[in-house]
Structures are given as structure tokens and as C-alpha cells.
Amino acid sequence: MTKLDKGPQGLRRGRGARERIVNAAQQLFRDQGINSTGIDQLCAVAGVSKRTLYQHFTGKDELIAECLRRFDPNILPEVFDSTDLTPRERLLAAFDVHAPLCPFIAAAVEIPDPGHSARLYARDYKKAFAARLTDTAREAGVANPEQLGEQLALLLDGASARSRVLNTETLATAAAIAAVLVDKALPTAAVPRGAGGNPSAGTGRVTDAATSSAEVDAERGW
Amino acid sequence: MTKLDKGPQGLRRGRGARERIVNAAQQLFRDQGINSTGIDQLCAVAGVSKRTLYQHFTGKDELIAECLRRFDPNILPEVFDSTDLTPRERLLAAFDVHAPLCPFIAAAVEIPDPGHSARLYARDYKKAFAARLTDTAREAGVANPEQLGEQLALLLDGASARSRVLNTETLATAAAIAAVLVDKALPTAAVPRGAGGNPSAGTGRVTDAATSSAEVDAERGW
DNA sequence: GGTTAAGCACACAGATCGGTGTACATAGCG
DNA sequence: CGCTATGTACACCGATCTGTGTGCTTAACC
Numbered sequence: 066m067t068k069l070d071k072g073p074q075g076l077r078r079g080r081g082a083r084e085r086i087v088n089a090a091q092q093l094f095r096d097q098g099i100n101s102t103g104i105d106q107l108c109a110v111a112g113v114s115k116r117t118l119y120q121h122f123t124g125k126d127e128l129i130a131e132c133l134r135r136f137d138p139n140i141l142p143e144v145f146d147s148t149d150l151t152p153r154e155r156l157l158a159a160f161d162v163h164a165p166l167c168p169f170i171a172a173a174v175e176i177p178d179p180g181h182s183a184r185l186y187a188r189d190y191k192k193a194f195a196a197r198l199t200d201t202a203r204e205a206g207v208a209n210p211e212q213l214g215e216q217l218a219l220l221l222d223g224a225s226a227r228s229r230v231l232n233t234e235t236l237a238t239a240a241a242i243a244a245v246l247v248d249k250a251l252p253t254a255a256v257p258r259g260a261g262g263n264p265s266a267g268t269g270r271v272t273d274a275a276t277s278s279a280e281v282d283a284e285r286g287w
Numbered sequence: 288m289t290k291l292d293k294g295p296q297g298l299r300r301g302r303g304a305r306e307r308i309v310n311a312a313q314q315l316f317r318d319q320g321i322n323s324t325g326i327d328q329l330c331a332v333a334g335v336s337k338r339t340l341y342q343h344f345t346g347k348d349e350l351i352a353e354c355l356r357r358f359d360p361n362i363l364p365e366v367f368d369s370t371d372l373t374p375r376e377r378l379l380a381a382f383d384v385h386a387p388l389c390p391f392i393a394a395a396v397e398i399p400d401p402g403h404s405a406r407l408y409a410r411d412y413k414k415a416f417a418a419r420l421t422d423t424a425r426e427a428g429v430a431n432p433e434q435l436g437e438q439l440a441l442l443l444d445g446a447s448a449r450s451r452v453l454n455t456e457t458l459a460t461a462a463a464i465a466a467v468l469v470d471k472a473l474p475t476a477a478v479p480r481g482a483g484g485n486p487s488a489g490t491g492r493v494t495d496a497a498t499s500s501a502e503v504d505a506e507r508g509w
Numbered sequence: 510g511g512t513t514a515a516g517c518a519c520a521c522a523g524a525t526c527g528g529t530g531t532a533c534a535t536a537g538c539g
Numbered sequence: 540c541g542c543t544a545t546g547t548a549c550a551c552c553g554a555t556c557t558g559t560g561t562g563c564t565t566a567a568c569c
Contacts, residue, residue: 080536082546098399100322104527114547115528125527166396173452174388174396177320184452191452212463219460222452223445230395230406230413230444238441241434242464245471302566304516326557336517341558 083121085111090132099175130182145197152205156247160240167225207250305343307333312354321397352404367419374427378469382462389447429472
């Protein structure tokens with residue numbers, strides 16, 4: 066009772082260390098950046114002693130990599146594994162998940178060494194993400210799915226980076242471009258009527274079909 | 288002769304301090320990142336004493352801001368002020384200037400504080416860049432030039448960020464999208480024949496017209 | 510030649526960084 | 540119970556960080 070206050074469910078602040086460390090790290094890295102987050106602060110937020118941290122991770126570098134690995138291992142399953150969306154809708158639904166700066170871009174910029182495990186994983190993730198887009202594009206009957214997948218991935222990265230610089234959400238602009246590219250790549254029969262015209266101005270909703278059925282505006286970690 | 292070696296033109300390492308500091312800073316920030324570049328290393332590379340640096344700049348923050356300010360104050364004049372290119376060609380020529388990670392994106396990611404002068408300037412620069420694209424689009428006779436300008440700007444940011452993560456150049460993908468968007472936005476008469484079809488695969492040259500007349504693959508600082 | 514502004518060398522400050530060593534406490538489990 | 544995993548408290552390390560204080564040297568200009 067002197068120290069050692071108990072948490073709600075009786076986990077007296079001990080025993081779940083690794084989870085708490087990773088959670089705190091993800092939060093702090095997102096909010097302050099990786100380099101601006103010190104180990105001491107990290108431990109304080111996680112409610113963990115410094116010694117414990119170094120019993121779970123060999124160093125900060127490993128912790129960073131672990132955070133990225135835990136972030137979105139299945140690559141937007143709520144979008145890509147959605148059964149009640151057509152492939153076209155799924156492609157466009159990826160542009161509805163709002164988020165702060167993509168942590169993989171953040172890591173790639175904040176960490177100078179291209180060989181750092183976090184950067185290698187970021188690379189893998191981005192490739193895998195594009196691959197999921199490609200698969201979905203193929204499923205939608207697109208002629209050149211690799212191209213469309215890579216293009217849509219670039220749009221998402223652009224929105225993330227640009228939003229950070231401008232301090233303004235730019236995802237709608239990316240979504241507008243995506244709509245154009247998708248409908249252009251799709252066999253004309255597969256495009257819902259009304260989708261071929263001028264994409265609506267770059268602001269507001271563009272993905273009429275996708276939006277209605279899947280609002281994935283989730284409170285994701287990033 | 289003991290110390291004080293003379294440079295080629297007799298500038299004996301003194302007297303040009305401010306220039307050398309900014310030059311060294313731009314180089315190091317680009318190569319290693321901002322946070323990974325220490326003041327001591329900076330001074331060593333610049334051939335300048337630490338005291339001198341702090342007589343020119345109040346601190347590292349001011350130096351960072353100054354670097355960004357000096358970087359591209361006129362916003363790609365070799366592209367946007369090119370007289371022997373049509374507006375359409377100029378829009379596409381912006382996708383021919385290869386470069387490492389855009390320093391404004393880098394600053395926006397590396398510096399957590401959104402109110403930092405460097406981040407404010409980065410914001411201004413990005414807005415101004417989009418404005419130049421918008422102006423050019425308007426000049427080209429595009430119906431909604433603001434939209435196209437913002438879209439093309441997002442593509443460039445996407446290429447920069449994504450190239451950093453993937454460790455691979457992705458500008459060609461962005462250029463392919465740009466070609467689609469520009470030609471779609473342009474009055475059909477203004478689009479050169481052969482430019483309307485499938486944009487060439489996402490790799491290789493897309494801007495047939497622009498490339499021939501303006502290869503701006505310059506060795507820019509970034 | 511003499512004045513002045515610019516630059517240099519160098520020691521040093523205070524903070525923070527990532528990381529460790531040591532000894533103790535506790536929870537879970539057989 | 541007693542053993543072992545896990546976690547804690549806390550001091551401490553060397554390195555590095557941005558930034559200063561002080562005194563000297565030198566280039567440029569009148």
C-alpha cells in the first residue's frame with residue numbers, strides 16, 4: 066500500500082510489462098516521433114522500470130522494430146478481408162481510413178541507416194501492402210493490376226506525407242485520384258454509372274459506393 | 288603554414304563562414320538527417336569554429352530554417368519558368384527531376400513541433416509549389432486548375448516518401464499518374480495524339496513531349 | 510599603420526542520451 | 540513451503556548533445 070498501487074483488474078502494474086512497453090512506445094513514437102522519445106520517458110509512461118525494458122529488448126532499435134511489426138501485421142484486414150464489398154469498393158475503401166503520419170514512413174525518415182531492421186520491415190510492409198492492392202485489383206478484373214496497385218499505394222503514401230507537411234488532411238485528394246485510376250483501369254461494364262464523370266472536386270466523399278457500405282474511419286493506432 | 292592552410296582561391300578557410308555553414312548543413316541534413324547531425328560534426332565539415340556558427344545563428348533551429356529557405360526559393364524555376372515548354376509539358380516536366388527525400392517532408396517528419404519555423408516554412412513552400420502547378424494548369428486551360436495542382440503535388444510527395452521507404456525510385460509511377468490526370472483535365476484538342484492511351488506501364492518515360500525538350504534531371508541539392 | 514569586424518581555438522557547462530550493475534520484492538506454480 | 544520468473548528501485552556509466560565564455564589571430568579597409 067505504501068507503493069505498488071494496484072490497477073483496476075488487480076494487475077498491480079507488474080506482470081504485463083512487455084505489452085505495456087510496446088503500447089507506450091507506439092503511442093509516444095506516434096505523438097512525438099521516434100528520436101524525440103527517450104527511454105526514461107518511455108518507461109515512465111509504460112509504468113515499467115528501465116531494467117525491465119532491457120530484459121525484454123536488447124535496445125531501443127529492437128523496440129522500434131517490434132512496434133512496427135505489431136502495428137498492422139495483417140495489412141488492413143477490415144478493408145481487404147471485407148466480404149460485403151466488391152473488389153472495386155475495397156480498393157477505394159482503403160482511402161477512407163484516416164490516420165496520422167504512417168509509422169513506416171516516419172521510421173524510414175527518422176532512421177538514417179537503410180539497413181536498420183525497422184526500415185527493412187517498413188520496406189516489406191509497404192511491398193506487402195501494394196501486393197494486397199494488386200491482388201484486389203486483379204480480382205476486380207483490372208488489366209494491369211501490378212501497376213494499379215503500385216499507383217494506389219503511392220497515392221496513400223503521398224496523402225500521409227503531405228498531410229504531415231501541410232498540417233491538413235489530404236486523403237480526399239488521393240481518393241479522388243484513386244477513383245479516376247480505378248475506374249479507368251476497370252472494364253467499363255464494372256464501373257457503376259455516375260462514376261465516370263468529373264471526380265468530385267478533390268474534397269469530400271468520392272467513393273460513393275464504397276463509403277456507404279464500409280466506413281472504416283477507425284480509431285487506428287496511427 | 289603551421290596551421291591555416293589556404294584554400295585554392297586564397298580563401299583561407301575564414302571569411303566565408305555563413306555560406307560554408309549552410310552548405311555543410313544542407314549536405315549533412317540530406318545525407319544523415321537533421322537530428323542525426325550534431326553541431327560539432329557540422330562545424331568540422333564546414334571548417335568553421337563552433338563559436339562562429341553561434342555568431343551567425345541563434346541555434347540549430349534557426350539554421351535548419353535557413354537551410355530550407357535557401358533550398359529552392361524560386362520553386363523549380365528551371366521547370367516552371369521554362370519558356371520553350373508548353374504548359375502541359377511543364378506540368379509533366381516536374382516529374383523528371385529526380386532527388387533524394389524532399390527536405391521539406393524530412394523536416395516535417397523529423398521535427399515534432401508543428402510550430403517550429405522550419406515546419407511553418409515547409410508548409411508555405413508546399414503550398415507555393417502547388418500554387419505554381421495550379422497556375423500552370425490554369426495556363427494550360429484546365430477546367431479545375433486548383434484540383435489538378437493539388438493532385439500533382441500530392442503525387443510528387445508520394446513519390447518522394449515512397450522512394451525513401453522502398454529504397455527504390457518511384458517517380459515514374461507518379462509520372463504515369465500525372466500523365467493520366469493532366470490529359471484527362473486538358474481540353475481534348477490540347478492533348479498530343481498518342482498520349483491518350485494506356486500510360487506506359489508505370490516504368491520508363493511517360494512524358495514523351497516533355498522529356499525530349501527538357502531533361503531536368505539536374506544534380507539538385509536534395 | 511591602425512582600426513575593426515570576422516573568425517578561431519579550446520575549455521567547459523548542464524542536460525540528456527542509451528544502457529548497465531546490483532540488490533531487493535513479489536507473483537505464480539509445483 | 541520454496542523455487543523461479545518477472546519486475547522494481549536506484550545509482551551510475553560514458554558518450555553526446557546544444558550552447559557559452561574567454562582570449563587570441565587575422566583579413567579587409569581606410
